[in-house]
Amino acid sequence: xxxxxxxxxxxxxxxxxRRILEGLEFEVTEAEDGxxxxxxxxxxxPDAVLLDWNMPVMDxxxxxxxxxxxxxxxxxxxxxxxxxxNVAHIAQALSGGANEYIMKPxxxxxxxxxxxxxxxxxxxxxxx
Amino acid sequence: xxxxxxxYLRKFxxxxxxxxxxxxxxxxxxxxxxxxxxxxxxxxxxxxVQKLQGGSSALVTSVVEAMTTNETFFFxxxxxxxxxxxxxxxxxxxxxxxRRSVRIWCAAxxxxxxxxxxxxxxKEMSAALTGxxxxxxxxxxxxxxxxxxxxxIYSQFEVQRGLPIQMLMKxxxxxxxxxxxxxxxxxxxxxxxxxLLHDFAQLGSFDVIFCRxxxxxxxxxxxxxxxxxxxxxxxxxxxxxxGAAETVVGLTDTFKPIPERRGxxxxxxxxxxxxxxxxxxxxxxxxxxxxx
Numbered sequence: 001x002x003x004x005x006x007x008x009x010x011x012x013x014x015x016x017x018r019r020i021l022e023g024l025e026f027e028v029t030e031a032e033d034g035x036x037x038x039x040x041x042x043x044x045x046p047d048a049v050l051l052d053w054n055m056p057v058m059d060x061x062x063x064x065x066x067x068x069x070x071x072x073x074x075x076x077x078x079x080x081x082x083x084x085x086n087v088a089h090i091a092q093a094l095s096g097g098a099n100e101y102i103m104k105p106x107x108x109x110x111x112x113x114x115x116x117x118x119x120x121x122x123x124x125x126x127x128x
Numbered sequence: 129x130x131x132x133x134x135x136y137l138r139k140f141x142x143x144x145x146x147x148x149x150x151x152x153x154x155x156x157x158x159x160x161x162x163x164x165x166x167x168x169x170x171x172x173x174x175x176x177v178q179k180l181q182g183g184s185s186a187l188v189t190s191v192v193e194a195m196t197t198n199e200t201f202f203f204x205x206x207x208x209x210x211x212x213x214x215x216x217x218x219x220x221x222x223x224x225x226x227r228r229s230v231r232i233w234c235a236a237x238x239x240x241x242x243x244x245x246x247x248x249x250x251k252e253m254s255a256a257l258t259g260x261x262x263x264x265x266x267x268x269x270x271x272x273x274x275x276x277x278x279x280x281i282y283s284q285f286e287v288q289r290g291l292p293i294q295m296l297m298k299x300x301x302x303x304x305x306x307x308x309x310x311x312x313x314x315x316x317x318x319x320x321x322x323x324l325l326h327d328f329a330q331l332g333s334f335d336v337i338f339c340r341x342x343x344x345x346x347x348x349x350x351x352x353x354x355x356x357x358x359x360x361x362x363x364x365x366x367x368x369x370x371g372a373a374e375t376v377v378g379l380t381d382t383f384k385p386i387p388e389r390r391g392x393x394x395x396x397x398x399x400x401x402x403x404x405x406x407x408x409x410x411x412x413x414x415x416x417x418x419x420x
Binding site: 085086087090091094100101102103106109110113114116117123 | 205206207285288289290293294296302
């Protein structure tokens, strides 16, 4: 089973994302800010990170920079999931090492499409 | 919805669009027509049927459009576009190296996601197409849908279905809450209104025809008729691309499936030649591929 770390300061968003990702057969862990997410990654890197941008303590972009420098930190697929819905932020995320980018609001179809796009789930599964 | 109302709508749709619903598609009618009825200030399907029987011509168009418009998104099903990149275009580039032009028809172009996906694929391979004339014709039954395709403006929700983020950044411009595809890609596509039930010989001859998820609505005889007419519009070495749930097998031998390439068909030489009148493709306007 693939693992996904959901990083968002909203417990409601984490809960919705967890339900969708468990439906896509991911084992889900949660973190409420970038700093907690980084601690989790230092213990064990997930296969995927669904990552909010604006969070207290450490934001998603800063977290990604730290995570990418961990041993093996280039491996997890990072999918941003944020209300920062403009070209400047998207470009910054991609050049900083993000693999995909979801603009909130999101639903199951968008998550499935984006996860299929980066090879986390087979394409067919996104069609269901 | 009463059985009488359902039967009326079935016959109505068959007569007006060739849409041939089986006896158990009540849910489809309700999901598509109930919102339309409400929007028109009607109480429900019953009153909508009464209006249609009363001869409301504005409603006729909206009902046909609501029933024949498909959900669509960029690079839908992905595999056909992989085939387009890895099988179809390499072969076309080789076969047409002399005249350096390619004509592509999206026979159910809908709101534009499919023709624009093809345009993006072609842009991605523009190094191999420098100096080529590329023509994409996108047709659809619905004028309203064509207008949307022409504008190339999509909601944030629509651009997140099937479209890799890198392509969004590369080929779209953000305007407030919406995203518009670049003028260069819009210029690659001609949009035309067309009912597949009617004659389409005037479109000329194509190297590639995408005809996905539209024939499923038609009855067997109509499907066979359309396949036979498609065979006359396709080059002998051209490609036909059908939807994942569609096939020619058991319907016509004017096309044959390509082994190991699901959804891809080639004209069956002898049969297609017999069906083909001696016509030359009549290419009107073409976009020249500028290259990088």
